[in-house]
Every structure is written in structure tokens, then in C-alpha cells.
Amino acid sequence: MxxxxxxxxxxxxxxxxxxxxxxxxxxxxxxxxxxxxxxxxxxxxxxxxxxxxxxxxxxxxxxxxxxxxxxxxxxxxxxxxxxxxxxxxxxxxxxxxxxxxxxxxxxxxxxxxxxxxxxxxxxxVTEREKARREQAMTEEKFRFLTDAVPQLIFTMDVEGKLTYMNKRWADYTGIPVEDTLQGNGWEQAIHPDDLQLVRKRMNEVLPRGEEFQLELRIRNKYGMYRWFLTKSLPMKDENGNTLLWVGSSSDVQDAKQLVQELLESNEQMSELADQVQKAYTKAEVERRTLERLIMKAPVFFCILRGPEHRYELINEKYKQLLPQKELLGKAVEEVLPELREQGFIHILDEVYSTGKEYVAEGISVNLDRYNTGELEEMHLTFIYQAIYDEQHQINGIMVCGYDVTEQAGEKRD
Structure with missing residues (x-):
């Protein structure tokens, strides 16, 4: 040759x-x-x-x-x-x-x-760069949405160190985000009488990986303190180890003060009822705002209701996993029958009946994504977590996770 x-x-x-x-x-x-x-x-x-x-x-x-x-x-x-x-x-x-x-x-x-x-x-490297730019745009949208909601949104590592705080924190406290994330910079905004309680609660729940919430006062940029309700949830791996914490702080000063003032006078009970309704309306507006945030989050997310696991809520990232599927109102097994043979329907049934969450990391899942009958291997990291009603009865399952197929392919290479 x-x-x-x-x-x-x-x-x-x-x-x-x-x-x-x-x-x-x-x-x-x-x-x-x-x-x-x-x-x-x-x-x-x-x-x-x-x-x-x-x-x-x-x-x-x-x-x-x-x-x-x-x-x-x-x-x-x-x-x-x-x-x-x-x-x-x-x-x-x-x-x-x-x-x-x-x-x-x-x-x-x-x-x-x-x-x-x-x-x-x-x-x-066109596909890689386009994917990278798309991911950067998704993350930018996520940051924009977290900055748009009225809550102070934050994340912490397993040790309780802040790793992210949205711009609302800086706007409210006057403390730059980068200063907040340095050491225990966030503590300077907490009322001295509440700081010990915050530390005590964190020391209690962080080692156990439990959800926690408490009320505390946070100082604004004018030097005045307002009451906030702070909640935080742990994200865990398949072994139950905490990976990170995600939390929010909601301003409850007006509602707290209002309830206190109105409860002091029986003559104002009718006004109390009216104001409680307004507080509920405000909370509902904030709930819908958080729902929009979930719909744009850079993770796939859905809510399944009932023992048949019917789709009630699906965000954009979840739709991208199954672009040709009609999901809302349908049972998981109806649209994804291939999941039963792979054992995932059984796992959903277990979570629904026992309340015990299921966490998978980088697991292989074969999906008929485009309704062609052809199964495509995906690698996913996700969690199944039970949802409870007011009587503490399970009525659904939350699904949240990441598509790690590309990373899995890079490891094989």
C-alpha cells in the first residue's frame, strides 16, 4: 500500500x-x-x-x-x-x-x-461544548429563579458549612454572599439570643441527617431584626449518608406579629380570621412560586399519586428523559411497562407501603424513551421519597434525580 x-x-x-x-x-x-x-x-x-x-x-x-x-x-x-x-x-x-x-x-x-x-x-468537540453551554444556561436559569423567589435559599455540606446562598440574602442582610460563605459569616446576621439555639439544633440534627425547622430572627441591612421560619432537608445516598442540605428561610414577621396582636383581643377575632386568610393566600402564592422553581430546576423531578403511581407533576428535566411520552394522569407501569421487569415498579410499591425512601446512584435503567419499542440504556442517580397527607398517611411518592449517563460513559472510556 x-x-x-x-x-x-x-x-x-x-x-x-x-x-x-x-x-x-x-x-x-x-x-x-x-x-x-x-x-x-x-x-x-x-x-x-x-x-x-x-x-x-x-x-x-x-x-x-x-x-x-x-x-x-x-x-x-x-x-x-x-x-x-x-x-x-x-x-x-x-x-x-x-x-x-x-x-x-x-x-x-x-x-x-x-x-x-x-x-x-x-x-x-461540538456536542460536548453545546451540552456544556446548555448546562451552564440551565444553571443560570436556576440561579435566576432562586434569586427571584422571596425566600432566602441556601445549601450546606455534610458538616453544616454553607456552600450556596441566593442573592435575596445579600439584598436583605446587606452582607455580600461571598462574605456569608466565608467561615461562619452568616452568624453575624442572626440575633444573639437565637444563635445558640441555631447551633444547638444543627448539632443535634446534622449527625442524624434529619429534617429540621425553627424560627429565628435575622437582621436586615438597616439593623432591624425580623422573624423567619427556616427549614432544611438532607439529600442522601443509597446508604443513607447525607450528601448535602437544602433549605429556605421565609419571612414570618408580619404573620407572627399579627397573630400575637389579634390573639390578645377577643374583640378582634373576626379580623384575625380575615388576616389568617390573607396569610394563607400569601403562603399559597409562595408555594406556587416554589413549584415554578421546581419546574425549572436542573434535576428531573416528578410527583406520583396513589398506589398506581400516577403522574401528577412533572418538571422540564423529567420530560427530557421521556420526550415522546404522554405522562400526566397515567400510571408509571402504563407508560413504562419495561420498568416492572427491571424491578422498579416493585420498589415504588415498597416505598408507598413502607415509607422507606429508596436512593440509587449511577444505576443503569433501560427506557423506551421515544415510543419506538427500542430500549435505551441510561445511567441515573435518583431518590424515591414517600409523601404524607395531614393524617400522616402515604398518598404519593416524590422522584428527584440526575441523568449521569454522560459521566458514566466517560468513566468507561
Whole structure:
């Protein structure tokens, strides 16, 4: 086999150009990745003719600058991830295809030490970068939503150290979030008479991994204290170990003061009833706000009701798992019969009958996501947690988790 034939079949995205940027050779893999034919690019100027990019001036083109540096230093130059769109052939409608690349440029010298040609080895990382940008956008939306709700939203690690506080905290207390997260910076906003109680409660519940709530006073930026109801829930792994805590603090100053004042006078009982109704309405508005927050959260979430596990609430991330399924009002087994053979219907029944939560980490689940009859293997981390009514009877199950399929694939690689 001819030497050039060996090169053409190298399973890498490799192209060879002269010092003046004309294309000498390219592998079949490169041609397939870029959607080009060999006869259309050989002998052409690499950046002006073979792969033009009208969005970037030629002299500022990062690929040109990297090649120039490799020629100048006679050393390999590595190009960080860049967006470099590829022109589409006319038969495909023309225009450009959005693409992201990583590349290296290796100069090859002759016996006299002069540059003979430059080897470019590229990696198409478009899907990875799009996924990363989509994830960043999702997280940005989540931060926006947590900043929009009236509660002070926070997370803590297993030791009780704050790891996140929404902007509402800074707006209310006047303490920057970064200062709050340093050491025990949050303590400076807590009323001295309540601080010991907070520490005591945290020392009690953190080792046990139990839900906790308490009322405490938090100082605002004007130096005045208001009462807040603080609640926190632990997120646990399959072994029952706490992974992190998620909590919120809701301003109950007005309701607390109102109830106290109205209860002091029997003559104001009718007014009390009216104000309680208003407080309930406010709480309902806040509940709906939190529900919208859940719908946009960067984790998949749903609520199943009754012993048949019928879908009552589904957020956007959950819909992305099963984009072709009609779920609301239907039983899990009705839309996902494949789950019974995999044992998940039995697990749901156990959670519903016993109240004992179930946590899975990186578990393999086969789903018919697109209603084609074909099962796709997913790797998911999630929790099944019972929901109780006012009589402390189980009436549903909450499902919350992450899609870790991509991470699982990277580990196998």
C-alpha cells in the first residue's frame, strides 16, 4: 500500500498544510468530519478557500495565529476550544454549521531546519461544548429563579458549612454572599439570643441527617431584626449518608406579629380570621412560586399519586428523559411497562407501603424513551421519597434525580 494511502486511512482528523497555508493532504476521517471532498480542498488556501470563516477577520483568525506561532517557535502549538463554523455544501442548503474544535499544530522541519509543512490534528468537540453551554444556561436559569423567589435559599455540606446562598440574602442582610460563605459569616446576621439555639439544633440534627425547622430572627441591612421560619432537608445516598442540605428561610414577621396582636383581643377575632386568610393566600402564592422553581430546576423531578403511581407533576428535566411520552394522569407501569421487569415498579410499591425512601446512584435503567419499542440504556442517580397527607398517611411518592449517563460513559472510556 502506498505511504499516502496509509496516511489517508489514519483514524484521526488530520490535515497537512504548507507554511503559506495551502492544503497538501487530509485523512478520510478529517474529510468525513468536515463534510469535504479531497479534490475540493487539495491545493487550496486552508483558511481563505478550503475553510473560509467570514465571521472572523483573516489576520485575527485563531487558527492562523496558532499556525503562525508554531512556525515561529518551531514547536507544537495547542489551540484551546474555539468556535469555527464550517461552510455547508450548496447541495445541503449552504450556510454554515456551528462547530467547536480543539486542535494542535505541529511543524515538520527538513534537514536544514526549515519548515516543510504543518500538521493539524483536530478534535470535533461540538456536542460536548453545546451540552456544556446548555448546562451552564440551565444553571443560570436556576440561579435566576432562586434569586427571584422571596425566600432566602441556601445549601450546606455534610458538616453544616454553607456552600450556596441566593442573592435575596445579600439584598436583605446587606452582607455580600461571598462574605456569608466565608467561615461562619452568616452568624453575624442572626440575633444573639437565637444563635445558640441555631447551633444547638444543627448539632443535634446534622449527625442524624434529619429534617429540621425553627424560627429565628435575622437582621436586615438597616439593623432591624425580623422573624423567619427556616427549614432544611438532607439529600442522601443509597446508604443513607447525607450528601448535602437544602433549605429556605421565609419571612414570618408580619404573620407572627399579627397573630400575637389579634390573639390578645377577643374583640378582634373576626379580623384575625380575615388576616389568617390573607396569610394563607400569601403562603399559597409562595408555594406556587416554589413549584415554578421546581419546574425549572436542573434535576428531573416528578410527583406520583396513589398506589398506581400516577403522574401528577412533572418538571422540564423529567420530560427530557421521556420526550415522546404522554405522562400526566397515567400510571408509571402504563407508560413504562419495561420498568416492572427491571424491578422498579416493585420498589415504588415498597416505598408507598413502607415509607422507606429508596436512593440509587449511577444505576443503569433501560427506557423506551421515544415510543419506538427500542430500549435505551441510561445511567441515573435518583431518590424515591414517600409523601404524607395531614393524617400522616402515604398518598404519593416524590422522584428527584440526575441523568449521569454522560459521566458514566466517560468513566468507561
Amino acid at each position: 502506498h505511504t499516502l494511502d496509509f496516511f489517508n486511512h489514519v483514524p484521526e482528523n488530520i490535515i497537512i498544510v504548507t507554511p503559506d497555508m495551502h492544503v497538501l493532504a487530509a485523512t478520510e476521517t478529517y474529510l468525513e468530519t468536515t463534510g469535504r471532498r479531497r479534490e475540493d480542498i487539495l491545493g487550496k488556501h486552508f483558511l481563505l478557500e478550503a475553510f473560509p470563516n467570514s465571521e472572523v477577520p483573516y489576520e485575527e483568525n485563531p487558527v492562523k495565529l496558532s499556525i503562525d506561532k508554531a512556525i515561529e517557535t518551531r514547536q507544537v502549538d495547542y489551540l484551546d476550544v474555539i468556535r469555527y463554523d464550517i461552510a455547508k455544501p450548496a447541495e445541503e442548503g449552504g450556510g454554515y454549521s456551528e462547530r467547536y474544535w480543539e486542535a494542535s499544530h505541529t511543524p515538520v522541519l527538513d534537514e536544514a531546519g526549515q519548515i516543510r509543512y504543518i500538521i493539524q490534528n483536530t478534535h470535533d
